Amino acid sequence: MRIIFDGLSRETIGEQGISIAYLKRRLKILSFLKDTVQMEKNSIAKLREVIYDRRTLNSVLEVAQNLRKRFRYLAVIGIGGSSLGAQALVSALAEQPERIAFFDNIAPEALFSSLKKLPLKNTALNIVSKSGSTTETVALSMVLCDLLKKKVGEKWKEHIVITTDPRKGALRRLSQEFKLKALSIPPEISGRFSVFTPVGLFVAGFAGVNVNELLNGAMRIDKHSRKSEAGKDAVFAAAVCDSLLWRKKRVFVIFSYSTALKKFGDWVAQLWAESLGKLQNTKGEEIHSGQTPIITLGTTDQHSLLQLFVEGPADKVYNFIEVEKPKQDVRIPQIFDREMGFTHFQGKTLGQLLKNELIGTLGALLKKRRPIMRIVLDELSAEEVGALMQFFILRVVYLAKILGINPFDQPGVELGKKITNSLLGIKDYEDLRPIAELAKSERWSFEI
Template identity: 30%
Template structure:
């Protein structure tokens, strides 16, 4: 492949521009050629994962073989984790909230929060909860909790709900304020989620009859002897239950009911989202690295780190409402690839350190480090090609020549110029960067982007010979936390 052929565009219009990551003075053709056999092996391993759910050497945290099934999620069919019946149930659930439930509070941490926040931000934006019911098409307000054990914010959220309920009552409402608590935990013992959920549940229940509380549990679907604490509680309380599926780690769960429950609560286009993920998966079934965006992304980032010392990845979308994508990616990259040992047990201390940035915001905060700091970073930009709304900058102050210079430009033109200047400045000093370009910011292309990133870490795990689907480092603090909590309780 020549140095000019450094843009991969899919039929959907989704584009991976790796011009500033591959070529002379960057990751070279010789680097890619040198790992040809490993690239082929990685592709075969992912094909095998798709077909069987088996990943070489992968064990659950209990030390038993565990299937990896996230690649099944985009395909809605009988027998799959997402079936026509389960998707219909989600849509019916969403419809049941319209003009009936005033507010939803979703409780979750890790992938049970981060992926859901992405869907909310892209679909709803910052001001959803300030809009009236009609502007929200009857869907409820939505708040997030359980993603930190923060006393102040937990109390303030509860007080906000009570204030809104009181305001509605004073407005001569004929019914109580309806609050739905969606609690997401596979085990039901997640400290962050369950502690804040119980505080909110208990306090809001005491606010009856002004407030009526409903609860939905998203948890392990297994019943009987292996039933989880939350599943058992939900059955006893007759709460509706959605599934945290086996074989899908939290950081991959946005395509499952874990994320789609939130999608249903806000009217997000579930079908388009899964179709985008499915389209990306189909594009990545080729063994030709130059036409497989996930394999290509994984290979170039892997080589940039291993051969050129670029072991920090700055994920920098040029869109405010994609900041949560960068935060979601932090968990995906850190937990999937930050590994002490490879599959042979050899200490390798593998993985890039991920960093959240937003353009243009962090051009005024982080770019100094990106441009003049150590040559240890690869910057991954995300750009939106076309915006639904795009104001023209007016010549509001014609007596100020400096301001008149930017008049008549669309905001997107100024945004893109800033991105282009940043990317060009970085590569002029051998600072590696690449760009994902979404034709528009919507459910389909968001599905493409998130699935590309998820599949990329699966490929890179194969290239680095590490298990991309376990997280043994997380268990280290959990082993210490339990005894500490018991000691605190015994001293109270």
């Protein structure tokens, strides 16, 4: 994996970019923060510890492989960090992604659409919630478990694996009461950072992903960052660059040039938005920190969003995700007469065309002085995807430390949950009912 910083430099894009000399000074000045992160014994330490925990990995893989032998399909019931990381792994690396169904939305039409493709008698259910009480997850679990019981009777319990807190929460109690298989999420790790815990590893193992290679990639990045001084650490350098553009560039664009990495973009969006979008810093001062992530796919979004990116407001920073060697390629056949003007495709493949389209998009943005970081995977392998995800996890942690914010909480999300609970009649949240009523207001509306 290569991280290419050229498109961020003032030498390439002028005043919109970062002076290389100034970046070097900032890396030296901020190196103490990198050292602080290395020494911390809290959530940051646990994030690194899980990728080396082979005992947990082996026990998770044992459960996954046993269920894989008994059931053809897996339904994953979870939302946000309990689902997006696993979705990214399946989309990028599974040989048969159609064997995994994700239930992460309570819209009835989405539920019925997914159930049509899923024979429940041959399906295992993985219920994922760190708290054990996530509203959408609990509701969907009750629906699917009820359907499963109607199909297989008392054998329904053999289909279930719960992934939750090791000691507390409603799902942990449920697993104990019904003697269901259960996997543990380390309490120190927030959901959006949990892809290398049983949350992601169990699903990846069931999907046939080489999980050992996945973790090897994550370890590769971790060791690089641990052993490199600040000026030679690509992860820390990326975070410092992010911090230098933070106030000027309020939109963070992920532009993936691989359809297999589209779901990876969705995972990054949550990681970036929930970790870095904060009202207050760690001193309690109001700062309204954050960049709005936009997830795009090449070449599709060249024909929808590129016009805005090239000629619209210069308020965005771009991260391009590329794969050097595609798993497959297709030669473009010359089936039309030369007179039709398509001779420029002669001898070309779709992979080559994709690369040319990528360079064209990069060129158009650079010509307009837009800041770009390029992340190039050697290939779409488990090791490279693991490295890519660990790069973003550590990058967010470093950036949060530089900005002085806590990347592990999510008070804005919790407020929405509390207002929802007030509508469900939960007594502890009755004081929020007036806000819920305000949200339902239709005093100023038109019916057309």
